[in-house]
Amino acid sequence: MSASLTEQTGTAQTGTNEAEVTRAEARTAHNYHPLPVVVAHAEGAWMTDVDGRRYLDLLAGYSALNFGHSHPVLVAAAHEQLDQLTLTSRAFVHDRFADFTAKLGDLCGKELVLPMNTGAEAVETAIKVMRKWGYEVKGVPADSAEIIVAAGNFHGRTTTIVGFSDDSDARDGFGPFTPGFVTVPYGDLTALEAAITPHTVGVLIEPIQGEGGVVIPPDGYLRGVREITARENVLFAADEIQAGLGRTGRTFACDHEDVVPDLYVLGKALGGGLVPVSAVVADANVLGVLKPGQHGSTFGGNPLACAVGATVVDLLATGDFQRRAADLEALLRERLEAMVGHGVVGVRVRGLWAGVDIDPAVGTGREVCEALMERGVLAKDTHGSTIRLAPPLVISEDDLNWGLDQLADVVSR
Missing domain, CATH: 3.90.1150.10 (Aspartate Aminotransferase, domain 1)
Known part of the structure; x- marks a missing residue:
């Protein structure tokens, strides 16, 4: 030493x-x-x-903390914003909102951004969006939507999310659970394809299962998920909360197979280690199903979060962290x-x-x-x-x- x-x-x-x-x-x-x-x-x-x-x-x-503790550029952005404006709620528009959503949308190659706070909030948002898309766009009968998830998953700890976990510590003692989720083995494309029915509206998976022990799927799995979901008119939501934003050597873990999901579910590093920031990012034909009053968050997309989040995107845009x-x-x-x-x-x-x-x-x-x-x-x-x-x-x-x-x-x- x-x-x-x-x-x-x-x-x-x-x-x-x-x-x-x-x-x-x-x-x-x-x-x-x-x-x-x-x-x-x-x-x-x-x-x-x-x-x-x-x-x-x-x-x-x-x-x-992908960018480390107290990254000076992120801390400076937070300090500057603290002197200006920290919270308006989404009842009003603030001057940092458009910058953040435009930058994050461009980073993901998507049209719309829905900011939230925590990773679990973003996952819950993606679930609601996929269900609503299923009813309004795909034409699935009311209250019958199904979302396919993978065994060994970890998407958060809300009641809905732990309901489709197979981790007994996360699940036991918290039922009854929300119906509408079908579990298949992680990495098994045959099982995934077989699980799709006319009521399937989405597939929610981690491109790498972090809490599961950094479980990496077989080569070609993500491409297969993309091909199957596109063919079957099913949304593909990639939970990149832990895997994304530079951690795997690419901006997103899906990038390793040149795959673009319908929805990116982001969090953790998006807040730069300073504030909780999460988001669901998708095109207008997906996120556009939400109308005023149907989903929201008092702190989601607040000025401080947007100032930090926009700076995080700027750091990622250099490519330096992915290369490192x-x-x-x-x-x-x-x-x-x-x-x-x-x-x-x-x-x-x-x-x-x-x-x-x-x-x-x-x-x-x-x-x-x-x-x-x-x-x-x-x-x-x-x-x-x-x-x-x-x-x-x-x-x-x-x-x-x-x-x-x-x-x-x-x-x-």
């Missing part, structure tokens, strides 16, 4: 961190099981806890594949994003993440034995190598 990295990850000086963890747990509903670290400051790919110890961030807020993720993919892949057979039983890499399956003999994913935390690296487990790596796209090669050194040491003990 270099001297600078040693200094960055020095031993904690006091017990403030432990005290703050205890204080937080005392008055908080336990819907999360966070690692016992209390972050007080962050910049770039590094976070600092309340005791002054620094940690390399290999999670990036589940891809919400693509360039670092080779390093990430090489280092992780070298760990297979040495505490790791499988890896999946696309851009600067990886799922790492830990050998059960080493421990659980949670235990590996706890050991990494002790070494100054923060990552997150999923589904018991898998950890996800999603560093900020601004991470340096040296820092990435150092973080992977820590992982190699932990899993090879």
